[in-house]
Amino acid sequence: MDGTLGNETTMEKGVLPDAPEASVRMSCRNIDVFYGEKQAIYDVSLQIADRSVTALIGPSGCGKSTFLRCLNRMNDTIEGCRVEGEIMMEGKDINSPAIDPVLLRSRVGMVFQKPNPFPKSIYENIAYGPRIHGLAQGREDMDEIVEKSLRRAGLWEEVKDRLNLAGTSLSGGQQQRLCIARAIAVRPEVILMDEPCSALDPIATARIEELIDELRKRYCIIIVTHSMQQAARVSQRTAFFHLGSLVEVGDTDQIFTSPRWSASRKVVRYLS
Amino acid sequence: MSDPAVSPFANERALKRLRRRRAADRRFKWYGRMAIGFALAALALLLASITTQAMSAATYHVVTFNLDLEKETFGGLKPDDPPPVDKVYGLVRADLLAQFPETADNPVLRHDLTELITRLAVLPVSRDIVRNPRSVGTVREVELPLSDDLDLYLKGANARHLTVPIGRVSAEEKDGILTLTAEGAYKRLIAAVSLEGMLAPEALNTGSILMTAGQSTLKVSTLDPSRITGSLLTGNLQDFGTYPVRARLITSPESERTVSDQQIAWLLALKAEGRVSRVPHWSLLTHTDSTQPELAGALAAIMGSLLTLLVTASMAIPVGILASIYLEEFATRNRVTDLIEVNINNLAAVPSIVFGLLGAAVFLGAFGLPRSAPVVGGLVLALLILPVVIIASRTALKAVPQSIRDAALAIGASRMQTVFHHVLPLAAPGMLTGAILGMARALGETAPLLLIGMVAFVAEVPRSPTDEATALPVLIYSWATQAERAWEPMTGAVILILLAFLIAMNGVVVFLRRKFERRW
Numbered sequence: 001m002d003g004t005l006g007n008e009t010t011m012e013k014g015v016l017p018d019a020p021e022a023s024v025r026m027s028c029r030n031i032d033v034f035y036g037e038k039q040a041i042y043d044v045s046l047q048i049a050d051r052s053v054t055a056l057i058g059p060s061g062c063g064k065s066t067f068l069r070c071l072n073r074m075n076d077t078i079e080g081c082r083v084e085g086e087i088m089m090e091g092k093d094i095n096s097p098a099i100d101p102v103l104l105r106s107r108v109g110m111v112f113q114k115p116n117p118f119p120k121s122i123y124e125n126i127a128y129g130p131r132i133h134g135l136a137q138g139r140e141d142m143d144e145i146v147e148k149s150l151r152r153a154g155l156w157e158e159v160k161d162r163l164n165l166a167g168t169s170l171s172g173g174q175q176q177r178l179c180i181a182r183a184i185a186v187r188p189e190v191i192l193m194d195e196p197c198s199a200l201d202p203i204a205t206a207r208i209e210e211l212i213d214e215l216r217k218r219y220c221i222i223i224v225t226h227s228m229q230q231a232a233r234v235s236q237r238t239a240f241f242h243l244g245s246l247v248e249v250g251d252t253d254q255i256f257t258s259p260r261w262s263a264s265r266k267v268v269r270y271l272s
Numbered sequence: 273m274s275d276p277a278v279s280p281f282a283n284e285r286a287l288k289r290l291r292r293r294r295a296a297d298r299r300f301k302w303y304g305r306m307a308i309g310f311a312l313a314a315l316a317l318l319l320a321s322i323t324t325q326a327m328s329a330a331t332y333h334v335v336t337f338n339l340d341l342e343k344e345t346f347g348g349l350k351p352d353d354p355p356p357v358d359k360v361y362g363l364v365r366a367d368l369l370a371q372f373p374e375t376a377d378n379p380v381l382r383h384d385l386t387e388l389i390t391r392l393a394v395l396p397v398s399r400d401i402v403r404n405p406r407s408v409g410t411v412r413e414v415e416l417p418l419s420d421d422l423d424l425y426l427k428g429a430n431a432r433h434l435t436v437p438i439g440r441v442s443a444e445e446k447d448g449i450l451t452l453t454a455e456g457a458y459k460r461l462i463a464a465v466s467l468e469g470m471l472a473p474e475a476l477n478t479g480s481i482l483m484t485a486g487q488s489t490l491k492v493s494t495l496d497p498s499r500i501t502g503s504l505l506t507g508n509l510q511d512f513g514t515y516p517v518r519a520r521l522i523t524s525p526e527s528e529r530t531v532s533d534q535q536i537a538w539l540l541a542l543k544a545e546g547r548v549s550r551v552p553h554w555s556l557l558t559h560t561d562s563t564q565p566e567l568a569g570a571l572a573a574i575m576g577s578l579l580t581l582l583v584t585a586s587m588a589i590p591v592g593i594l595a596s597i598y599l600e601e602f603a604t605r606n607r608v609t610d611l612i613e614v615n616i617n618n619l620a621a622v623p624s625i626v627f628g629l630l631g632a633a634v635f636l637g638a639f640g641l642p643r644s645a646p647v648v649g650g651l652v653l654a655l656l657i658l659p660v661v662i663i664a665s666r667t668a669l670k671a672v673p674q675s676i677r678d679a680a681l682a683i684g685a686s687r688m689q690t691v692f693h694h695v696l697p698l699a700a701p702g703m704l705t706g707a708i709l710g711m712a713r714a715l716g717e718t719a720p721l722l723l724i725g726m727v728a729f730v731a732e733v734p735r736s737p738t739d740e741a742t743a744l745p746v747l748i749y750s751w752a753t754q755a756e757r758a759w760e761p762m763t764g765a766v767i768l769i770l771l772a773f774l775i776a777m778n779g780v781v782v783f784l785r786r787k788f789e790r791r792w
Contacts, residue, residue, distance in 0.1 A: 077681060079605055106684030116675035118694060128693070129683040179679070186683050 025050040025190060025220040026071060031085035033066050033075065040066045044085075044246040046239055048190075053212060053221045055235035055252065057228060062241040064224045068192050071222065072108035073101040089190075106133055109183035113195040115175035117167030117182070122159050125167040125178055126150065129186035145185055152218075153181035154211050173204025180211065184219070191215065193223040197230065209234050232256050322771075326764030329553055332566060333423045334415035335389060336547045339363045339397070346401060346408040355398035361391050364416065372506055372538055384535055388542075389416050390564045417555070417566040418548065420758035421530040422539050426548070430757060431529045431536070433522040436464040438483070443512035450490050452483065452500040452512060461495065461519055480533050482520040486511035487544045489537035492519075505537035530757075556765055560731050561747065565758035568751075570766050572730040576646055576741030577715060577773070580726075583650020583737050584657065584714045589707045591654075592661030596703070599662070600669040601691045620659035627656045628720030636724060643725040647737040652720045657710035664706020668699040701785040708781045712774050718745040744770045 026048040033041035041063045048054050056064040066075070073094060075081045086093045094104055106129070117125050126146040127136075136142035146163070150156040155177045159170070167178055176196055183191055193212070197205040212221060212234045225231050231238050231252065238255040240248040248260055280286065345359055368385050375381040393416045401407060417423070424430035438461075441454035461481070481492040483500065488507020492500055520540075526533055542548050559569025603609045631652035635641045641648045672695045680690040696703075721727065727746050734741035742750075744766060751763045 072682065074678065074682065077677070102684050102686045104684075105682055110678075110682035112675060112678060112682070114675060116673075116679040118676065118679060119698065128680075128685075132685055132689055132693075182679075182683060 023050050024048065025089070027088045028070075029086050029088070031067065031070060031083065031087065033063070033070060033084075034082045035078070036080040040244055041070075042243075042245045044241075046246060046249060048220060048222060049237060050220045051216060051218070052236040053216045053223060053234050054237045054239065055231035056222065056224045056239050056241060057226075057231045058241035060226070063244040064239075064241045065194050067241070068194055068222060068224050071190070071192055072105045072110055074105075074110065076101055106186050107188055108190040108192060109186065109188035110192040111176070111179050111183055111194065111196050114199050115172055115179050117170070117175050117178050119166065119168055121164045122150075122167050122170070122178060123163040125182050126185045129182060133186055135186065149181040149185040152184055152215065153177045154207065154214075155181055171204070173200050173207060176200060176204070176208060177211065180208075180215075184215070188219065190220045190222065193221065195224050195226060198226060205230075228256075319771075322764050322767050326761055326768050328424075328427050328429060329556065329761035329765040331550045332553045332555075333418040333426050333548055333550050335418055335542055336413060336415050336549070337364055337367055338411050338413050339367075340411050341401065341408050343409045349402050349405055349408070351402060353402055355395060355402050357391065357395055357398045360394040360398045360401070364389055364394060368538075372541070374506055381534065384532060385538060388419055388422060388535065388538065390419055390567065392562065392564060392567055393417050395567075396559075415549070415551065418539075420565040420756065422535060423566060424758055425531050425536065425539070426543075426550075429761075431522050431524060431531050433520050434464060436460055436519045436521065438517040438519050441485075441512060441517050443509055445509050448503060449493075449501055450504055450509065450512070452490075452502075452517070453498060454500070454517070457500065457517075457519075458495065458497045461521075464519070464521060478525055479521065479523045480526055482522070482533060482536065482540075483512075483517055484520065484537075484540050484544075485517045486515040487541040488512060489540055491533050491537075505534050506541050507537075553765075556762070557769075560733055561729055561742070562731070565754075565756060565762055568762060570744065570747055570769055572733050573742050573744045573747035573766070574769065575734050576649075576726070576730070577743045579646035579734060579737045579739075579741060580649040580653065580721075580743055581711060581715060583647050584653045585707075585711060587651060587654035588657050588661050588710060588714075592658050592707065592710070593665055593703060595658075596662045596665035596669060597691060597696075600666050601695065602687065616659045616662055620663060623719075624656055624717050625719040625723065627652050628723030630655070631720060631724045642738055642740075644728045644730075644740045644742070645738045646726075646734065646741050646743075648724050649721050649726050649741075649743065650737065652724060653714040653717055656717065656720060657714050660710040660713065661707050664709065665699070665703040668702025668706065669695060671702060672698045697788070701788045704784055704788070705781055708777055712777055715773060715777070716745055716770070718743075718749050721746050722749070744773070 024047045028044060028046045028048075031041055031044040031046075032039060044067060046067075056068060058064050069075045069078075070083050070087060071094075073083075075083055083095060087095060089104075089108075092099060118128065120128070123146055126149050127142050130136045130142060130145050136145055147156060147160075150159065155174060158174060159165070159178075167175065170178060176199075180191075180196075196212075197208050200208065209230065212223065215221060216236075223231075223235065235252045238250065238252045239246055240255065240259075248255060250260075281290075339360065340363065346356065349356070365386055368388065369375055369382065372385060375385050394414075397412075397414050397416075418426070421430055425433075438454060438457045441452045441457065443450060443452050445451075481495075482505070483490045483492060483502065486507065488509075488511035489505045490502040490512075491505050492502040494501045520536075522529075522533070522536070539548070555567070556569050557574070558571055559567060560572040561570075562568040599609065599612065631648060635648045635651055636643060641651075676694050676698065677690055680694045681687075685693065721743055726742050727750060728740055728742060729750075730740055730742045732740070748763055748766050748770065751759045751766065
């Protein structure tokens, strides 16, 4: 674990373009996604570095959320959705029948666009994941996991006196941080974030961004965002999607200063 | 329009349009209120009509008897012996015959007299004697229900009558004919008779006039300004000299009534003696069905309905909920599931009597289950409400936001954990409502039960789902089709019992909903 890559993956790393400097956590090759007859993603190949933030940007409907959902097989729950190509994680294709999607999702956590805490207490929200995965050896252990997760999500100081309050009674930004705490409580290796700040005000957004920056020291984070500025602020690498294709990928600094492809150039120019 | 500085909403036409739109809003609001008012009025009318109809069945008249349970007659009864109905009824009969000696050598009158109390009215007392032999050897006071026709007479619903106080009279007897002389009696009578729209001489042809004093009653045969003559129905001449006299005008002829003048006279005598009292009609809840309205009760039907609902609930709720969870949360959408969905919707619209036919053919015919049993009724009703439960449960599951499922799946919960830990608690109130609504429908169903023989006359309280039983709506149906007038208020009373059950079930729903919703 902990980012040490198998021999096989290292081999691939050399073959694929745009290989990051740091070790590769997930490696996608020739991904096509179909919703029924309609193709949403065309031949996307992307490598995702460990302990860094990768931002997926692009206009609405360009398939970045769809791509994100491939990475923890959340597309399985969508009727008629079909994923082709291989997504390697630790030398195994996560779409192969040998991989249990339930186990995969405990390793690849996800935070959604709209905060969606369970309609239970704050404590229960965090404790649910560790409980179903058997990560805690009793009440004290669980208390520790809850506290640690809330601390890492920067929410502990705000809620430590009211852990029995409903998670839904928190403000939008707090709810989103609760969802992040819930995701990290099951000790994932990768955290997927699908426009985590789009429903939040600028202050709450700033807090989440700080948090993401903090979290990248431990996790591999992939974030879908509409906001170029946000991508520029939080990510180390950026992938630019357009009409279902990956048009440009590279270090964030490079994408925003000297984009190679005209569409990304247009967008960057529009923003600056 | 061309000038952008002038608002397009400032001119006269725009204001007029605004007024029209507001008026339309107001009109719509009033249509809605009228619709709700209409619905409430219809409900109030229904409840009021049933309640007024049932009111008179809330109480009934009983006659008090002191039964001397002699050791020679009732001694040596064992707990398994059949209840000594005939012996007890013999005591009642003897009591009545002794009270009214005019029946001594007239079998027709004796028969009429014993009609006051039905033979089976002593069944509960007889059973009690068998169960508690300690009462043997004592004089026991019992209250026996009055025959339904006389009960209705006292309630004013049968043989409409009018009472006029006459006051003191002087009375004399000659050849069995009584002559009463009273100042002003004739005028009072005539005044009362005119109020009823009859002339005095005709009153005697189309109806009856009875004169009562104390425990004695005479039937008027001629009316004169100064004298009233008639024959004594029961009692004696002395009473007319001692007690104030009341006249009773019964406007329908004796031949068209179910109670004779003679029976009214006896009843009035018993009443004057203080042996007739009006008591709450608890036997409606504690007795089983009977051919006599005054003895009939709904206990067997209540138990039958409860047992039937038990069978229905234990089949329809688990099957319906499992089916809806599978269809909504696990099944992939394809042609087969579409077909199943269409058929479930169609099944919900199938007339209930068809399910009765199915039950008769399959459960009785093919499986050989017992007729008239709650187990069969329960299974048929379960099939009947299954589509309703499935549709309601699926709607409740659909209403749970997808984001909750995503949240659970994304932290590695399995599909079943997602459904049972997160989706079901949120859908439970809706699913529960669907289940109870289905049960309420099952409680009110009549047609399928008729076809599987649950319309049988049941005199024993069913103890298990395989015993012969009937159900509340079927009891309403069978009582409503009876000819005797006394069944009418009884039917209303059973309808109220049924409504009380429904309200109780809905109360349970509200309670459970509150309880579940408090957990967010």
